[in-house]
Amino acid sequence: MHVDIGNALDAEPRLTRAALERLDERVADAHDRIERGRADAAHGYAALNLPDTVDPDAIRAAVDRFDDPAAVLTVGIGGSALGAATLTDALGGDIDAYVLDNVDPAGVDALLDSLPLSETVVHVVSRSGTTAETLANFLVVRETMADAGVDWTERTIVTTGPEGNLRALAETHDLPALDVPAGVPGRFSALSTVALPVAALAGHDLDALLAGARDEADRLAGSLFDSPAYAYGATCYALERRGAGVNAMMPYAESLDSFAEWFAQLWAESLGKDAIGQTPVRALGATDQHSQLQLYRAGPRDKLVTLVRPRERPDRSIPETDLEGLSYLGGGSLGALIDAEFEATEASLAAANCPNVRIEIDCVDERGVGELLYGMEAACVLYGELAGVETFTQPAVEWGKRAARGLLGGGDFEEAAAVGEKRSLVID
Template sequence: MPGGAVDMEAVGGYEDILRNGDAWLRDSASEGRDGLGWINLPARDIAGVEETAKWISGFDAMVQVGIGGSALGNLMLHGALLPPYWNELPRSKRQGPRFYMSDNVDPADNRMIWNLIDPEQTVFTVISKSGSTAETMANFLFFWDRLKVDLGPKKAAEHVVVITDEEKGVLRPFADEIGCRRLVLPADVGGRFSVLSPVGLLSGAALGISARKLLEGAAEMDRRLAERNTVFENPAWLLAALSVAHYRQGRNMTVLMPYEDALERFCEWFAQLWGESLGKNGTGSTPVRALGAIDQHSQIQLYTEGPDDKLFTVMTVAEPAEEITIPETEEKALVSLSYLFGQSMNSLRRYEALSTAAAIAKSGKPVVSIEIPKLDERRLGAMIQFYEHVTALAGYLLDVNPFDQPGVEQGKNYTYGLMGRPNYSAQALEVTELAEKLSLREISV
């Protein structure tokens, strides 16, 4: 849809760079270069994941301990492909256990999770490549301690699955020590690109999502992208080019606004993927999460009449899984609502998405429309592979490494120092000095 003029010749001018970038990504992936392994995930063997998932599916509950890429991808898969209010469904209507995510370091959340589960009927999955992520390990140590108290160390180990690096970190030797199940997080796959690895596939498969169909959709998308070598034929090249072109015109925010509740978590997954991959060296556009039609009533005023600093993507699903026809009613006070009678809720939502895109375009702002034919495993797998490819290519155009996170590491190092981790005392001193400077500007209430 038109709106927010950008020089399409400039977009086309990125073609040679994108072609080189795409070739570099694929060559680097085949060489096993760090961070590029996500391209190969659709072809990896998942027999171990499926076997472990089948075992987990017999339990009443599953608690996953992880943060960032070890959490957001799981929640995205579940939100998109499982019925709403999954944990409230009776066991007869669920194909797998209730699911709880322990991500943030929040005592209230962790205690409530523990109070809601029966440890004898629960599996705990801990995910960390290094085993040094403070939040993840703090949460896991809480649950591991409770498990040992209630079940004893030997039986507790039978309720734990570790997903970690094959060689590095503390979780691999921990798994060997206690004798629990272990799956490998590929060394060449970064956390935010890991949803199609055991990190995301295990919980999804345990809850009845087809891991193989997710990977089939991702593989199909990858093949299509590999076959198209012009910027206006290859959708990943085009969206990467549009994103960077608009960024260079001062639109330093990208808004993703699906009109499907099931895709709300997709926005959260995308926000980490985009923000953590591209926000480096003073560059990068800020991801903004929105949900239609809810945010028509909270953000559209800003989007249409606010500053021209955003690129918008409105996302819809052509064939939603459920439908409701809005019923008629005879009360005279409601006669003004007769235009709704007999209409479908999905039609209303579809018209709202179209109207939002049109209103944004009319205001002169740039908007992209994406329609997913149907929200199932195959299409979602394709969308995951697509957005990962777009993100990697945008990083190539911006001349940043989309596969590291130096800003995140600095914050981690400060935390290690403050918590007294050995060899991080200098980091503790530095953050204390910075905090003292900040305190000079505090305002008392």
């Protein structure tokens, strides 16, 4: 992973090289804390050890029983689904990959109606085995399969904790079951048993994914000027402290669109604490040059734009044309066009003094995606250390979960009472 922070300096809000050099002393201290956490496999920090602790052979063995499936359906939510979507959308694969991560009845029915159920592998992911959305959706999937005459027990793999409903279900029906890694929050679990089974089913090289992540782990160092991940995390932190409370993640590769969604959860859930943290915004180049760029360039000076692209990509030629005014396109390529769009956006933002960062990977392949995911996780952890927040907790999310369970009769939770206290001003 290559990170260029040059356009983040001396823009508005103003961040200087001298300020980053002063911040680098704190980066060194933060790196020491991170390394101690990794050495102890402490909660959260254990995520940064996954390239060395995950067992790809166990994952491959768990999915080997499924012969040439046509599709795989991940049933999960948040970190239990976004990692799988990121990997399969980025890398493609030999089978169609789908995610069921919402409980909108129309959406659930439409997805299940479109699946070749007898040729679909279902991967159910919940650490607790009690996640309401995930378990409700799985019950619907299971019923739909049974109604279609499909033996769901022959088409299901589970990733969960050591106990709970899913673990008991797997033991009762002899389902292949993988362990959610200990000490790894869901949003940091893309490079683990939570997402890698889907990558394995799609025919991807797990070893290369982990090798890319390991390469990025080896580049973590006591200075932001020696570590791409830390350079990005420290720059984001420093800009947010100066007023850039929005971080627009804008990949220039359609295959990385889900990556921007994954990043949004990682950044928001980890860093949105104690009235600080950047608000992640999802964008896609070049599409959102025609929708969001106007605001980034000419709106309030509260944004950092992160531009992501591969240095190498498949290409497609543009046919020659005799249409007036379009001859400059004919004979070129779509790859050259999207790279020109990338560089024009970067220059446009810089000319307007809007801070932006360029992140590049060599290619959108297993190694490059492994580097990118690990790099963003390490950047997030460093940001949390510098900000002094509890990076690995999500109390606001848990509050909402308790309220929902109380409303559904899943327990006596005082948070549910707050629903009745809603203020209303209805205009009909």
